[in-house]
Amino acid sequence: MKRKWASTKRPDHSRKPHVVIIGGGRVGQTLGRLLSDQGYVIDSVVCRTSPAARAAQRFTRARRASSLISADLFPSAQIVFITTPDARIARTSLLLSRLAVDWNGKIIFHTSGALSSRELAALSAKGARVASLHPLQTFPSPIEGVKRVRGIFYTFEGDPGTEAMARKLVRELDGRLVKIRARDKPLYHCAGTFACGGLLAPLSVAYELYGKIGIREKTARAMLKPLVNATVELAQNSDLRKTITGPISRGDAVSIAGHIRALAEVAPQFETLYKFLSLRMLELVGASIPREMSRMIKRLLA
Ligand SMILES: NC(=O)c1ccc[n+]([C@@H]2O[C@H](COP(=O)([O-])OP(=O)(O)OC[C@H]3O[C@@H](n4cnc5c(N)ncnc54)[C@H](OP(=O)(O)O)[C@@H]3O)[C@@H](O)[C@H]2O)c1
DSSP states (O other): OOOTTOOOOOOOOSSSOEEEEEOOSHHHHHHHHHHHHTTOEEEEEEOSSHHHHHHHHHHHTOSEEESSOOGGGOTTOSEEEEOSOGGGHHHHHHHHHTSSOOOTTOEEEEOOSSSOGGGGHHHHHTTOEEEEEEEOSOOSSHHHHHHTOTTOEEEEEEOGGGHHHHHHHHHHTTOEEEEOOGGGHHHHHHHHHHHTHHHHHHHHHHHHHHHHTTOOHHHHHHHHHHHHHHHHHHHHHSOHHHHOOSHHHHTOHHHHHHHHHHHHHHOGGGHHHHHHHHHHHHHHHGGGSOHHHHHHHHHHHO
16 A cells, blocks of 8 residues: 555665765654655764664665764765754764764754754864754654645754855755744744643643543644634734633633633633633734723733
């Protein structure tokens, strides 16, 4: 059976740069597979264990799998992706910089959203050109990743000498490149966290509250799916302030008081979260509800 992520493209390995991937996890495998589809040669993929490296090799069609970082991985590599967890990037950069490798002219990217290219200072000191190139997408697995990267944004910052290559890679991955300042990365990443896992936290509360009235999570997911999908879709295509519905947007203090009473009785641990989120919604609806209603709701949420 043909797998969903199987590419129909025939890679042209004749002219494209050679790539090494250090950290063949969710992002490393996704990028490796897509670059391989585009004709890039994935020279090696490195993981901590041999089984993981071999699995990553199969997925990315790398020539070699390794559980060790050694100089012989790099002779023909022009691009190195460090796709280890954030906490390992600087250490990996240091390890690489100590190898007997001529780093001059090689381009090193890491893919962290929160960290800047400064994590790669050790390699930069050895002549490599370094940058961060963050794919703004969620990668729960390489298979899901491959399905969801078309059209995404990649944020770039680092050595200007890497920009042309970053643009070329992003173009070939069907993405769009946006430049960012190193100092803005933590806030940029924080925003992404609100837009990704941050959306799921209140949703998990909704499932749990349904559980309190005897609705199982599977049913809760099905029941809430049309509501969640419509909300996200509308929010993406129009002004958030005009998208909000529900008691806050109607100035319905009676319903809000009822919610707070119900939470206090059955799930008091969510009362603070409810109040925080409601205050934010109140800010968003702003002057569209009468000032007196707004004041009354604020008192309830205080
Ligand atoms: N996942 C996302 O949604 C996402 C989205 C955008 C950007 N990012 C960024 O992309 C990077 C990778 O994230 P990820 O989610 O792909 O991580 P991941 O799935 O946990 O994969 C990390 C990979 O690094 C390997 N590794 C760990 N320590 C290593 C070391 N010291 N030397 C060599 N390899 C090492 C692991 O090896 P084993 O397989 O043997 O454990 C694994 O293959 C991070 O900077 C992250 O912030 C992630």
